[in-house]
Amino acid sequence: xxxxxxxxxxxxxxxxxxxxxxxxxxxxxxxxxxxxxxxxxxxxxxxxxxxxxxxxxxxxxxxxxxxxxxxxxxxxxxxxxxxxxxxxxxxxxxxxxxxxxxxxxxxxxxxxxxxxxxxxxxxxxxxxxxxxxxxxxxxxxxxxxxxxxxxxxxxxxxxxxxxxxxxxxxxxxxxxxxxxxxxxxxxxxxxxxxxxxxxxxxxxxxxxxxxxxxxxxxxxxxxxxxxxxxxxxxxxxxxxxxxxxxxxxxxxxxxxxxxx
Amino acid sequence: xxxxxxxxxxxxxxxxxxxxxxxxxxxxxxxxxxxxxxxxxxxxxxxxxxxxxxxxxxxxxxxxxxxxxxxxxxxxxxxxxxxxxxxxxxxxxxxxxxxxxxxxxxxxxxxxxxxxxxxxxxxxxxxxxxxxxxxxxxxxxxxxxxxxxxxxxxxxxxxxxxxxxxxxxxxxxxxxxxxxxxxxxxxxxxxxxxxxxxxxxxxxxxxxxxxxxxxxxxxxxxxxxxxxxxxxxxxxxxxxxxxxxxxxxxxxxxxxxxxxxxxxxxxxxxxxxxxxxxxxxxxxxxxxxxxxxxxxxxxxxxxxxxxxxxxxxxxxxxxxxxxxxxxxxx
Numbered sequence: 001x002x003x004x005x006x007x008x009x010x011x012x013x014x015x016x017x018x019x020x021x022x023x024x025x026x027x028x029x030x031x032x033x034x035x036x037x038x039x040x041x042x043x044x045x046x047x048x049x050x051x052x053x054x055x056x057x058x059x060x061x062x063x064x065x066x067x068x069x070x071x072x073x074x075x076x077x078x079x080x081x082x083x084x085x086x087x088x089x090x091x092x093x094x095x096x097x098x099x100x101x102x103x104x105x106x107x108x109x110x111x112x113x114x115x116x117x118x119x120x121x122x123x124x125x126x127x128x129x130x131x132x133x134x135x136x137x138x139x140x141x142x143x144x145x146x147x148x149x150x151x152x153x154x155x156x157x158x159x160x161x162x163x164x165x166x167x168x169x170x171x172x173x174x175x176x177x178x179x180x181x182x183x184x185x186x187x188x189x190x191x192x193x194x195x196x197x198x199x200x201x202x203x204x205x206x207x208x209x210x211x212x213x214x215x216x217x218x219x220x221x222x223x224x225x226x227x228x229x230x231x232x233x234x235x236x237x238x239x240x241x242x243x244x245x246x247x248x249x250x251x252x253x254x255x256x257x258x259x260x
Numbered sequence: 261x262x263x264x265x266x267x268x269x270x271x272x273x274x275x276x277x278x279x280x281x282x283x284x285x286x287x288x289x290x291x292x293x294x295x296x297x298x299x300x301x302x303x304x305x306x307x308x309x310x311x312x313x314x315x316x317x318x319x320x321x322x323x324x325x326x327x328x329x330x331x332x333x334x335x336x337x338x339x340x341x342x343x344x345x346x347x348x349x350x351x352x353x354x355x356x357x358x359x360x361x362x363x364x365x366x367x368x369x370x371x372x373x374x375x376x377x378x379x380x381x382x383x384x385x386x387x388x389x390x391x392x393x394x395x396x397x398x399x400x401x402x403x404x405x406x407x408x409x410x411x412x413x414x415x416x417x418x419x420x421x422x423x424x425x426x427x428x429x430x431x432x433x434x435x436x437x438x439x440x441x442x443x444x445x446x447x448x449x450x451x452x453x454x455x456x457x458x459x460x461x462x463x464x465x466x467x468x469x470x471x472x473x474x475x476x477x478x479x480x481x482x483x484x485x486x487x488x489x490x491x492x493x494x495x496x497x498x499x500x501x502x503x504x505x506x507x508x509x510x511x512x513x514x515x516x517x518x519x520x521x522x523x524x525x526x527x528x529x530x531x532x533x534x535x536x537x538x539x540x541x542x543x544x545x546x547x548x549x550x551x552x553x554x555x556x557x558x559x560x561x562x563x564x565x566x567x568x569x570x571x572x573x574x575x576x577x578x579x580x581x582x583x584x585x586x587x588x589x590x
Contacts (some may be wrong), residue, residue: 031544051469053465053469072468073465073468073469074468074469074471074472074473074474075471077468077469077470077471082469082470083469085466085469089463089465089466089469090462090463090466091458091459091462091463091466092462092463093458093462093574094455094458094459094462098455098458101452101455102455102456102459102467102470102472103450103470103471104452105456105470105472105473106471107450108452110452112448112453112480113482114455115447115448115452116444116447116448117447117451118447122451125452126451126589127454129452158482165470166470168470169470169471
């Protein structure tokens, strides 16, 4: 089966600093793929390259058979890649429900004139937006909070709301940037369940950047490890766990050869 | 609402406006009438400016420039159209109403074009570039009118007749336009487009990641906002015997910003309240002309200290009242 997302030789330079130096990997459709590495390794930068926030100096991003390198973020999103952010970026002043509805651009067909004249097509579309938003909020246990301002939610719920909002785009691929950050172990365990649900029930492919190794090892089927913008290892979790370069990157040089 | 019902409601509203207009003209002294009309024009300015500054969060500080474009276009075009339409339809109320509204629409179109020209390049960028560019635009456009001899240059444009511009601006027309513009802006705000505009204000990067066509929407909102300022300009022009470049100085743009800050950025009903408030206080402070800017500064500082979100915050009057009612109930 050909890959849903495929990066080849991606390079990103900021001023004189090479943040990413020739990273490539393939994400199989229907898989849960982990992108890991120490702080500052370039994981979020890779997400930003995939979603069009940054244009890479070299290399290619191919999604679903189409070269999306250098596309504008909104176009990439419309094409089927949705994401969450490491430092939660909700529309803080809007309600929980509206946060989700905003991302409905893929089912948005009526024109500005329909909205101004309040046509029947407009009313129908608004109901559809609301129905879908409620459906997603239901999945993440947020439906009771639909009318609350997003900024009033506790941290863990805000992270889940970000995922619900991303799903409103009906994406094929979901990029999660540290979804377990700041969660306690119970919340993290629930998150694992939800990620599996997204893949099994909603048929999504998931790529996640995560520092919580128990979450990574539990849910990911394939891992790609980067350090200082370079690939240092890839493979299934069992292999990565004992990979000497990975241990060295996380624990320092001294750890080389030490049994985990 | 079904269409026949909508037309029915519209007809009733227009009839009521017409009736009230007759009452205002018969019952109020001219000075008070003028304040009532200026209040309506302010409401249009505030509601339009709020769409871009409040709802979308992109700050324009040169809206007087768009008002000027609308005012001069409507005034000039009205003068050209009036004799032709009067010849075609026979002189009378129908010809002048048609002349006036065509002139207003032309003013709106020209202001929208100016808005597009200013907005399209500067709104491609994130950040406060719009403020800088609109500030420059407002000054440039005023200097252009100051030097356009066919528009009277610095003395101003007074039309072709010695009596000055025709007094087309009546209660009926001002408030018909107020209703149309408030409805259009409200319907736009409470839609996917409006949600997207608010999302751009809240977090532009996230909005983009959610497939929002941010540049296109920002330019659309800004262009519409400029068009409403153009309508207000046309109404303002035909309220006086003439218009002068100095009617559209930087202070005018600041007046508009004060209106929407008082009412609460992002709130349509707040903009309405702010617009009326400013029309009334401006008149009350007529004797204190030279202290006006000092008083405004004091007012703004007081708002920032006591109620930084403005009177209504970004909420609408309806939801604020509903909450107060709930709280009052035991």
